Amino acid sequence: MILGVGDFGAVNxxxxxxxxxxxxxxxxxxxxxxxxxxxGMAHIALPDSSINTEKGKxxxxxxxxxxxxxxxxxxxxxxxxxxGVGMSVKLAGGASIMDPNNTFNIGKRNQLAIKKILxxxxxxxxxxxxxxxxxxxxxxxxxxxxxxxxxxxKKDWEI
Amino acid sequence: MSTIVDxxxxxxxxxxTPKMSASATELLSLTGDPNHNFCDVVxxxxxxxxxxxxxxxxxxxxxxxxxxEVTSIDRAVSFMGEKMLVxxxxxxxxxxxxxxxxxxxxxxxxxxxxxDLRCAIASEEITKLxxxxxxKDLAFTGGILHDIGKSIIxxxxxxxxxxxxxxxxxxxxxDYLDAEQNLLGTDHTLVGETLxxxxxxxxxxxxxxxxxxxxxxxxxxxxxxxxxVHLGDLLAMMGGSGTGADNMHYTLDExxxxxxxxxxxxxxxxxxxxxxxxxxxxxxxxxGTDA
Ligand SMILES: [Fe+2]
Ligand SMILES: [Fe+2]
Numbered sequence: 001m002i003l004g005v006g007d008f009g010a011v012n013x014x015x016x017x018x019x020x021x022x023x024x025x026x027x028x029x030x031x032x033x034x035x036x037x038x039x040g041m042a043h044i045a046l047p048d049s050s051i052n053t054e055k056g057k058x059x060x061x062x063x064x065x066x067x068x069x070x071x072x073x074x075x076x077x078x079x080x081x082x083x084g085v086g087m088s089v090k091l092a093g094g095a096s097i098m099d100p101n102n103t104f105n106i107g108k109r110n111q112l113a114i115k116k117i118l119x120x121x122x123x124x125x126x127x128x129x130x131x132x133x134x135x136x137x138x139x140x141x142x143x144x145x146x147x148x149x150x151x152x153x154k155k156d157w158e159i
Numbered sequence: 160m161s162t163i164v165d166x167x168x169x170x171x172x173x174x175x176t177p178k179m180s181a182s183a184t185e186l187l188s189l190t191g192d193p194n195h196n197f198c199d200v201v202x203x204x205x206x207x208x209x210x211x212x213x214x215x216x217x218x219x220x221x222x223x224x225x226x227x228e229v230t231s232i233d234r235a236v237s238f239m240g241e242k243m244l245v246x247x248x249x250x251x252x253x254x255x256x257x258x259x260x261x262x263x264x265x266x267x268x269x270x271x272x273x274x275d276l277r278c279a280i281a282s283e284e285i286t287k288l289x290x291x292x293x294x295k296d297l298a299f300t301g302g303i304l305h306d307i308g309k310s311i312i313x314x315x316x317x318x319x320x321x322x323x324x325x326x327x328x329x330x331x332x333x334d335y336l337d338a339e340q341n342l343l344g345t346d347h348t349l350v351g352e353t354l355x356x357x358x359x360x361x362x363x364x365x366x367x368x369x370x371x372x373x374x375x376x377x378x379x380x381x382x383x384x385x386x387x388v389h390l391g392d393l394l395a396m397m398g399g400s401g402t403g404a405d406n407m408h409y410t411l412d413e414x415x416x417x418x419x420x421x422x423x424x425x426x427x428x429x430x431x432x433x434x435x436x437x438x439x440x441x442x443x444x445x446x447g448t449d450a
Binding site for chain 1: 264265266320321323324327334393396397398399400401403404406407408409410411413424426427428430431434438
C-alpha cells in the first residue's frame with residue numbers, strides 16, 4: 001500500500017507493507033499492533049485543520065489533529081482495540097531546509113502537534129527519526145514489523 | 160581549490176545542449192509582454208504540430224474533466240490558460256533536460272520535472288498572496304526553469320553525493336550550492352544562467368535562474384520575483400519534491416520578508432493550496448515522465 005500526502009491506511013496480511021515516499025516537512029505516524037499483526041500509517045502535512053476545516057473532513061490524514069484519530073479509528077474497525085490501546089508508535093520525517101532561525105518551522109510544528117495528540121491517547125513514540133535537512137522514504141512490513149527508512153545519498157536504516 | 164572537472168568541459172556541454180524550440184522561445188517572450196494578444200498565442204501553437212498535439216492531449220485528459228472532447232486549438236488554449244500552455248510548451252521543448260535521470264544528485268527520472276512543477280505552483284501561489292507586482296504566470300514559468308542548470312552539471316557530479324552530504328554535515332560546505340562550487344568550481348545557478356543566455360531567455364527568467372539561491376543579489380527590478388521563486392523552491396523541497404541528495408540542503412534567506420508580505424498562517428495556506436494544485440497539474444501535465 002502506497003500512501004500519498006494526507007493519506008492514511010493499515011495492512012494486516014502476510015507479505016503486505018505500507019509505504020510513503022519523500023517526507024520533507026511532513027511526518028509519518030506509524031502504529032504497530034502486535035496482537036493483531038497490523039501496521040498503520042498516516043502521512044501528515046500540517047499541524048491543525050483549523051485553517052481549512054472542510055479539508056479536515058475530506059482528507060483527515062492531512063492534519064495531525066484529524067489524521068491520528070482517523071487512523072486509530074480505521075485500525076479499530078479492522079480489529080485493534082479502541083482508543084490506541086496496545087499500540088506502539090514510531091515517527092519519521094518533520095525535516096526542514098537550512099534555516100538557522102527556524103523561520104520555516106513546519107516540520108517541527110508538525111512533530112509537536114503529533115506528540116500532543118498522541119498524549120491524549122496516553123501514547124508516546126517508541127522510536128523516531130525526525131528533523132534534519134533531508135527527506136525520508138518510509139516502509140513498514142507486516143511480516144517483520146520493521147520500519148525501514150531511505151534517503152538519496154544515504155545508506156538505508158531502520159528505526 | 161582543485162576541482163574534479165575542467166570548467167571548459169561544462170561550457171562545451173552547454174553549447175552542445177539543443178536549443179529550445181522556436182515556439183517555446185516565442186511563447187516565453189510573448190506571454191512575458193503584458194500587452195500581448197491571445198490570437199498571437201494561438202498562432203504560435205498552431206504552427207507547431209507537436210505542441211498542438213500535446214495541448215489537445217492535455218486539455219482532454221481526465222484532470223480537466225470536460226464533458227466534450229475539445230478539438231479546436233482556440234478553445235483548448237482558453238480552457239488551459241496561458242500559464243499551463245507555457246508549461247506544456249516548455250516541457251515539450253526541454254524534455255531532453257527535464258526527463259533526464261539526475262545521476263549526479265542521486266535522483267530518479269522525472270524528479271527534476273516534478274520539483275520544477277511544484278516550485279512553479281508554489282512560486283505562483285506566493286506571488287498571488289504576497290503581492291509582488293509581478294504576474295503570477297511569470298513566477299510560474301520562473302519556477303519551471305529555475306533549476307535547469309542541474310541537468311547539465313549532474314553529469315559531472317557522479318558519485319559525489321555521499322561525500323557532499325558528509326561535508327555539509329561537518330560544516331565544511333555551507334550548503335549544496337557550496338558543495339557544487341567546491342567540487343566543480345561552478346554551480347547549477349551559474350550554469351543555468353549560461354544556458355539561459357544561450358537560449359536568449361527574457362531578463363526576469365535569467366535573474367530567477369541565476370539568483371534563486373541568492374535572491375538578495377538579484378537586480379532591484381526583479382528582486383521580489385526572485386524571492387518568490389526562492390521560497391517556492393524551498394517549499395517544493397519541504398513538500399517532498401526534491402531532485403535527489405541535495406534536497407533540503409539549501410539555505411533560506413529570511414530577508415524575503417522585506418519583499419513578500421506573508422504571515423506564518425499564509426505559509427500553511429500556501430502549502431495546502433500547492434498540494435492540491437500540484438496533484439491536479441501533475442495528472443494533466445505528466446506527459447513523457449511519470450508523476
Ligand atoms: Fe536550485
Ligand atoms: Fe530547486
